[in-house]
Amino acid sequence: MALPLKTSLLPPDAPEARSCTCLRVRADLPPAITLSDGCLMVAPGLESISGSGSVEEWRIDGSCRVGRAGRVHLLEHADVLFAAWHQPDDPLADNAHRAYLDLFQAIRARGFPHPIRIWNYFSRIHGDECGLERYQSFCIGRGKALDELGVTEESMPAATAIGTRAAGLFVYLIATRNPGQAIENPRQVSAYRYPEQYSPESPAFARATRIETDLGPQLLLSGTASITGHESRHIGDCAAQTREILANLDALHATAGRDVPPPAWLRVYLRRPEDQPEVAAILARHYPRPPALHWVYGDVCRRELLVEIEGVHARIA
Numbered sequence: 079m080a081l082p083l084k085t086s087l088l089p090p091d092a093p094e095a096r097s098c099t100c101l102r103v104r105a106d107l108p109p110a111i112t113l114s115d116g117c118l119m120v121a122p123g124l125e126s127i128s129g130s131g132s133v134e135e136w137r138i139d140g141s142c143r144v145g146r147a148g149r150v151h152l153l154e155h156a157d158v159l160f161a162a163w164h165q166p167d168d169p170l171a172d173n174a175h176r177a178y179l180d181l182f183q184a185i186r187a188r189g190f191p192h193p194i195r196i197w198n199y200f201s202r203i204h205g206d207e208c209g210l211e212r213y214q215s216f217c218i219g220r221g222k223a224l225d226e227l228g229v230t231e232e233s234m235p236a237a238t239a240i241g242t243r244a245a246g247l248f249v250y251l252i253a254t255r256n257p258g259q260a261i262e263n264p265r266q267v268s269a270y271r272y273p274e275q276y277s278p279e280s281p282a283f284a285r286a287t288r289i290e291t292d293l294g295p296q297l298l299l300s301g302t303a304s305i306t307g308h309e310s311r312h313i314g315d316c317a318a319q320t321r322e323i324l325a326n327l328d329a330l331h332a333t334a335g336r337d338v339p340p341p342a343w344l345r346v347y348l349r350r351p352e353d354q355p356e357v358a359a360i361l362a363r364h365y366p367r368p369p370a371l372h373w374v375y376g377d378v379c380r381r382e383l384l385v386e387i388e389g390v391h392a393r394i395a
């Protein structure tokens with residue numbers, strides 16, 4: 079069944095849509111989750127670069143039910159469930175474990191057991207927790223929860239995991255009644271098969287999720303970095319990393335099917351904001367129809383990676 083789901087990247091001052099259900103992700107606001115009038119608003123501590131602020135919107139016509147299940151905020155539509163979780167992020171392994179247990183229990187209880195897209199944000203991603211880097215602690219907590227829930231790594235959807243400067247762990251997702259199609263990248267080892275050197279517990283996510291919507295197929299792109307095989311490429315060279323990412327994104331598009339439209343919008347995470355002009359020039363040359371762009375600060379999970387790109391291929395709504 080085609081999902082009635084649309085997505086776009088709107089200017090920060092865009093008025094709230096009426097008589098519909100939506101998930102809005104906002105940058106440049108104090109970290110918070112709020113639920114109101116058919117809208118779940120998540121401000122996960124993202125900081126826009128040089129006034130490029132944008133609002134990410136996921137929209138469905140029709141009404142919804144607002145709900146709470148313990149720490150989980152929920153917005154339930156007939157076909158789609160949005161769920162969001164926010165708590166302190168210290169200790170990260172325990173909180174990631176709690177977040178995934180809470181979220182999966184909540185979406186299963188409502189009949190939407192299949193996440194199609196998940197985002198994870200937390201602070202001090204390279205900081206130490208019990209002798210491990212905090213990204214690894216996050217992977218351990220997530221992996222333990224999925225294990226207890228009986229969710230296989232291979233059945234996970236597209237995801238993002240990025241370090242911000244805001245305190246707290248944010249995990250939010252879009253869930254559906256039927257699964258989307260997980261897409262892997264032929265240029266990369268699946269994240270759940272990475273060798274142990276990156277994390278004692280593998281990252282659990284797909285490189286992309288393909289879904290069928292009223293407007294045709296959509297491809298939800300995970301945060302994508304300059305990795306081929308399992309190795310980081312072009313250490314210290316942001317331009318070359320960007321070109322490698324574009325090759326990865328093109329490979330995902332080819333794998334998902336040529337009936338998938340080009341990207342409608344992309345979010346670019348930069349470790350060093352001064353790299354923006356160079357990255358922008360490479361993106362402008364690459365896409366004949368330029369996608370909408372949101373530029374934000376972000377620490378990619380490996381120290382040597384300077385840039386990561388996520389986004390959505392969709393017909394422009």
Ligand code: 3EB
Pocket residue numbers: 198237238239269281282283300301302303305379
């Ligand atoms: C990578 O390809 C880059 O742990 O959920 C990207 C997207 C990355 C999601 C996650 C990690 C995650 O390994 C890092």
